[in-house]
Amino acid sequence: MWRAGLRFARPLGAGGAIALAMVMAAPTSAEPLTSLAEPSVRSPIARDSFYFVMTDRYRDGDPDNNTGGVIGPSSVTGFDPSSDAYFHGGDLVGLTGSCDASDPDDHGLARIKHLGFTAIWITPPFVQRTVQGDSAAYHGYWFLDLSRPDPHLGDREDFRAMVDCAHRLGMKVFVDVVVNHTADVITYEEGTSYVPIGRVPYRTAAGRAFNPWSYTTGRSFPRLNVDRSFAKAPRVDAGFADAKVPTVLNELTRYHNRGDIDWSSCVGRCEMDGDFAGLDDLMTEDEDVVNALAMAYGDWIKEYKVDGFRIDTARHVDPYFLGRWLPKIDRTARASAVPRFTTFGEVWLDSPAELSEMMLDRSLPSVLDFPFQDAARQFATGQASAGLLAALFDEDDYYTSASTNAYGLTTFLGNHDMGRIGFFLLTQSQSQGDELTQRALLAHDLLYLTRGVPVVYYGDEVGMTGSGDGRDRTARQDMFSSKVAAWQGEQRIGGAPIGTGSSFDVDSPIAERIAELSSLREDHPALASGAMITRLAEGDVLAVSRIDSVTRTEYVVAFNGADTAERVSIPTSTPSTPWTPLLGGPPVGSGADGTLTVTVPARSSAVVKAMRSLPTPAKPRVTLMSAEDFVTGRYRLEATVPGPDPSSVTFLIRRAGGAWEPVGTDDARPFRVFVPPMSGGPGSAKAQIAAVVTDSMGRTAATRPVSLDLTPFL
Numbered sequence: 270m271w272r273a274g275l276r277f278a279r280p281l282g283a284g285g286a287i288a289l290a291m292v293m294a295a296p297t298s299a300e301p302l303t304s305l306a307e308p309s310v311r312s313p314i315a316r317d318s319f320y321f322v323m324t325d326r327y328r329d330g331d332p333d334n335n336t337g338g339v340i341g342p343s344s345v346t347g348f349d350p351s352s353d354a355y356f357h358g359g360d361l362v363g364l365t366g367s368c369d370a371s372d373p374d375d376h377g378l379a380r381i382k383h384l385g386f387t388a389i390w391i392t393p394p395f396v397q398r399t400v401q402g403d404s405a406a407y408h409g410y411w412f413l414d415l416s417r418p419d420p421h422l423g424d425r426e427d428f429r430a431m432v433d434c435a436h437r438l439g440m441k442v443f444v445d446v447v448v449n450h451t452a453d454v455i456t457y458e459e460g461t462s463y464v465p466i467g468r469v470p471y472r473t474a475a476g477r478a479f480n481p482w483s484y485t486t487g488r489s490f491p492r493l494n495v496d497r498s499f500a501k502a503p504r505v506d507a508g509f510a511d512a513k514v515p516t517v518l519n520e521l522t523r524y525h526n527r528g529d530i531d532w533s534s535c536v537g538r539c540e541m542d543g544d545f546a547g548l549d550d551l552m553t554e555d556e557d558v559v560n561a562l563a564m565a566y567g568d569w570i571k572e573y574k575v576d577g578f579r580i581d582t583a584r585h586v587d588p589y590f591l592g593r594w595l596p597k598i599d600r601t602a603r604a605s606a607v608p609r610f611t612t613f614g615e616v617w618l619d620s621p622a623e624l625s626e627m628m629l630d631r632s633l634p635s636v637l638d639f640p641f642q643d644a645a646r647q648f649a650t651g652q653a654s655a656g657l658l659a660a661l662f663d664e665d666d667y668y669t670s671a672s673t674n675a676y677g678l679t680t681f682l683g684n685h686d687m688g689r690i691g692f693f694l695l696t697q698s699q700s701q702g703d704e705l706t707q708r709a710l711l712a713h714d715l716l717y718l719t720r721g722v723p724v725v726y727y728g729d730e731v732g733m734t735g736s737g738d739g740r741d742r743t744a745r746q747d748m749f750s751s752k753v754a755a756w757q758g759e760q761r762i763g764g765a766p767i768g769t770g771s772s773f774d775v776d777s778p779i780a781e782r783i784a785e786l787s788s789l790r791e792d793h794p795a796l797a798s799g800a801m802i803t804r805l806a807e808g809d810v811l812a813v814s815r816i817d818s819v820t821r822t823e824y825v826v827a828f829n830g831a832d833t834a835e836r837v838s839i840p841t842s843t844p845s846t847p848w849t850p851l852l853g854g855p856p857v858g859s860g861a862d863g864t865l866t867v868t869v870p871a872r873s874s875a876v877v878k879a880m881r882s883l884p885t886p887a888k889p890r891v892t893l894m895s896a897e898d899f900v901t902g903r904y905r906l907e908a909t910v911p912g913p914d915p916s917s918v919t920f921l922i923r924r925a926g927g928a929w930e931p932v933g934t935d936d937a938r939p940f941r942v943f944v945p946p947m948s949g950g951p952g953s954a955k956a957q958i959a960a961v962v963t964d965s966m967g968r969t970a971a972t973r974p975v976s977l978d979l980t981p982f983l
């Protein structure tokens with residue numbers, strides 16, 4: 270079970286989350302409050318779907334750049350297409366292709382568009398340290414120079430042409446950016462073992478011990494001295510003293526310099542101050558570093574109008590960095606006429622409670638949904654029943670604030686680090702042949718038809734799997750004809766091993782399904798970003814409703830992970846109505862109580878749409894209670910709205926002396942938001958709360974304001 274991996278930051282109260290303090294508000298109307306009702310927010314990418322592409326492995330459009338403009342052995346050029354650890358020749362020109370949407374032979378962006386994707390996320394394109402140890406930087410996570418693309422991938426004009434083509438085809442471009450570290454050019458004579466701050470503190474150039482976290486709110490950062498300020502004596506590799514751009518990053522005082530993160534023991538500060546496997550860990554507390562990274566990355570928005578960033582290793586920067594850096598990036602985006610610019614972060618955590626803190630406390634608009642990946646993998650491989658997914662979605666409310674919620678999470682089934690969904694299906698499910706293909710389709714159905722923004726890892730659409738441990742370098746296969754022997758013989762889901770052939774010539778049932786699911790989301794926006802209500806988790810069947818709030822139409826999506834067809838009775842908000850199938854299964858009808866009985870074939874999904882709109886509900890009513898949430902240390906506000914209407918609830922708070930402010934709007938039962946405690950002077954924890962319900966007809970009702978004491982309780 271995925272919950273076994275939870276690491277609670279704070280101890281659970283006796284018996285878990287028990288409500289200790291409850292307040293009830295009478296369901297009376299309070300006119301001024303109802304005017305504060307807001308719709309549940311949607312991220313600028315809520316209706317998008319992403320194709321995550323490793324540029325070096327996608328398509329070689331220019332063999333002349335394969336050695337990055339230098340001559341020599343692979344240890345110098347980084348180029349060795351027969352090794353899974355080196356550059357293979359893919360580049361920006363190849364990714365761009367002919368940019369002709371009517372050309373069926375185009376294997377570049379037009380192909381990706383044809384698969385239905387509305388956005389791409391590319392691995393970091395910046396100039397790399399070509400080779401480190403036994404690997405080259407084909408993946409892009411070892412930058413030296415942020416001012417231009419790596420010469421293996423092309424030049425600035427190639428990059429511009431790629432972005433322009435994507436925009437012409439109606440696709441967004443998200444660039445993977447690294448803010449935690451640079452390439453590894455700094456070493457320590459003392460070795461790599463991590464030295465805790467408690468043992469050797471940071472010291473100013475004058476010798477005074479200090480905590481960098483004390484300088485993250487505007488106080489100017491102290492001057493440091495390379496010999497006196499750090500736990501280690503940093504030395505730079507020969508030839509790299511001036512290699513980094515922006516140039517301030519060449520100063521050795523701009524790094525933490527205290528050794529590698531020890532993954533077996535590190536919890537807390539060491540994750541942020543330690544080097545990630547030797548990669549030079551930036552002193553992200555230093556305002557000059559914040560500004561340099563904001564300028565350098567901002568230029569890619571200004572210059573090329575990229576639509577967003579995926580932020581690598583976001584968990585490993587200091588807790589204040591993103592709150593300082595993102596507003597600068599957003600300002601640049603607005604000034605560059607990219608007003609819907611947004612970001613999502615890589616935060617590899619299994620618990621929604623912890624993961625949501627990266628959004629609520631550290632300013633990230635969205636994160637990659639690792640808990641979804643884990644639950645979807647277990648369900649699709651037949652290892653977990655539907656209850657696991659229902660439990661996951663039950664925790665969605667942790668992500669809700671006035672500007673964020675789970676609809677903006679980027680969801681995925683596998684990636685370049687953990688491995689492909691095909692590998693998980695192959696090694697963890699009991700299925701083979703057509704049954705294995707059905708499980709792959711089921712996994713993608715889940716990805717596309719539940720809340721969140723689907724991200725497909727390139728190559729998954731042609732059934733790539735993997736071999737060995739299936740992770741990292743073994744999960745980064747070529748789309749073009751590969752010279753890596755292991756990859757030629759790997760099993761493909763829904764197809765034969767590729768041999769020396771090209772994956773662009775493969776017709777895969779997975780690619781077909783992805784295109785179909787994309788069309789479904791486009792034709793029926795509720796399936797992409799409509800309110801999602803978990804209706805049923807019974808054995809291996811999960812059913813959810815998606816609500817189109819404009820047309821007041823309900824959809825039901827059911828997923829069956831069992832090896833047998835399952836007949837289930839699903840509660841809905843739309844009684845006595847015929848429902849038409851959009852994917853799988855025959856037409857069905859709901860009973861007078863709204864129950865819809867559907868048979869879902871083995872290892873597959875069914876999508877049906879109500880042919881009549883939601884019935885007119887009774888006059889809306891709402892009650893509110895609050896309780897302490899011992900998982901997060903926040904106060905849980907929970908509203909109850911009687912009846913089956915899929916309403917939404919806006920939660921409001923008024924802190925001592927202030928005005929009413931929205932906490933967030935929830936559009937799926939149970940209606941909840943979580944409010945952080947307030948510490949400070951006497952009386953500062955006193956607040957008032959209220960809730961406003963908006964029903965599907967747009968009618969509102971509010972609770973009376975009630976008092977809540979937000980004193981910290983953990």
Ligand SMILES: [Ca+2]
Nearest residue numbers: 331332358360
């Ligand atoms: Ca090339």
Ligand SMILES: [Ca+2]
Nearest residue numbers: 541550585586
């Ligand atoms: Ca760090």
Ligand SMILES: [Ca+2]
Nearest residue numbers: 937938939940
């Ligand atoms: Ca909810």
